[in-house]
Amino acid sequence: MKKTALITGATSGIGKATAEIFAKQGFNLVLCGRRQDRLDDLKKQLEGSVEIHTLNFDVRDRDAVFAAVESLPKAFTKIDILVNNAGNAHGLDPIDKGSIDDWEAMLDINVKGLLYMSKAILPQMVERKAGHIINIGSTAGKEVYPNGNVYCASKHAVDAINQGMRIDLNAYGIRVGAVNPGLVQTEFSDVRFKGDADRASKVYQGFQPLKPEDIADIILFVVTRPYHVNIADLVVMPTAQASSTIVKKEL
Ligand code: NDP
Ligand code: 8X3
Numbered sequence: 603m604k605k606t607a608l609i610t611g612a613t614s615g616i617g618k619a620t621a622e623i624f625a626k627q628g629f630n631l632v633l634c635g636r637r638q639d640r641l642d643d644l645k646k647q648l649e650g651s652v653e654i655h656t657l658n659f660d661v662r663d664r665d666a667v668f669a670a671v672e673s674l675p676k677a678f679t680k681i682d683i684l685v686n687n688a689g690n691a692h693g694l695d696p697i698d699k700g701s702i703d704d705w706e707a708m709l710d711i712n713v714k715g716l717l718y719m720s721k722a723i724l725p726q727m728v729e730r731k732a733g734h735i736i737n738i739g740s741t742a743g744k745e746v747y748p749n750g751n752v753y754c755a756s757k758h759a760v761d762a763i764n765q766g767m768r769i770d771l772n773a774y775g776i777r778v779g780a781v782n783p784g785l786v787q788t789e790f791s792d793v794r795f796k797g798d799a800d801r802a803s804k805v806y807q808g809f810q811p812l813k814p815e816d817i818a819d820i821i822l823f824v825v826t827r828p829y830h831v832n833i834a835d836l837v838v839m840p841t842a843q844a845s846s847t848i849v850k851k852e853l
Contacts, residue, residue, distance in 0.1 A: 615788025661715025
């Protein structure tokens with residue numbers, strides 16, 4: 603029987619690339635995001651050999667998260683794999699100058715949104731004593747960099763939640779692991795810099811960043827290991843990157 607994976611943040615970047623590679627693998631998919639046109643396009647692109655269902659909700663909206671999961675048609679209610687990917691950075695400012703709205707957005711999306719999604723999906727995994735959760739963390743969850751303050755805090759929280767989930771769900775045989783990327787060229791920096799495309803593109807200039815497909819490939823590897831193998835915590839950076847602040851540029 604085909605596995606079903608639910609991916610949050612499937613309209614762009616890492617989530618979209620994961621949807622594409624999961625479809626090739628033959629997984630049925632529940633694709634989540636807020637941009638309906640993109641969800642529709644992706645559904646059209648991928649459905650055929652696999653079944654696709656889309657859910658449009660904001661992960662910050664607790665009621666909407668639970669309503670969306672409850673609305674799943676019968677064929678999609680059994681979620682084998684949850685990819686908690688939706689997330690973003692908002693702003694890159696020193697702590698004294700940062701915007702409280704940006705801070706709240708990051709904590710609400712990256713931390714609380716991930717918790718709401720997990721809480722909505724977990725009961726069925728616990729009941730079946732089966733399931734696999736992949737939390738998308740970041741190198742920003744392993745080290746703090748200048749002006750990264752609250753984004754880094756949100757991803758350190760993901761790191762802690764990933765560990766906590768693995769401990770608490772161990773008794774049920776549910777696999778939990780994090781994939782923590784370094785610099786990946788997606789819409790991430792466009793969002794961080796509020797649509798300033800020039801500033802966003804500079805983040806990836808002078809070296810070869812990761813592509814969303816590089817991360818999707820790793821996520822596929824993680825979820826296709828034999829059941830007794832759980833990749834608990836994986837950090838992946840571009841070869842040019844040694845840490846959040848050390849990137850070898852060719853320019
Ligand atoms: P993108 O901006 O390309 O994608 C972000 C995705 O998250 C979109 O599909 C977006 O969908 C969704 N999303 C954002 N906010 C919400 C929300 N409030 N409710 C529902 N969905 C939301 O960025 P990436 O692909 O790079 O980011 C994916 C994950 O990877 C994030 O958790 C990010 O922190 C992490 N990451 C990224 C790195 C990078 O360098 N790019 C490195 C390390 C980690 P929509 O707007 O349609 O709702
Ligand atoms: C995204 C990577 O270094 O831009 O989490 O924070 S970084």
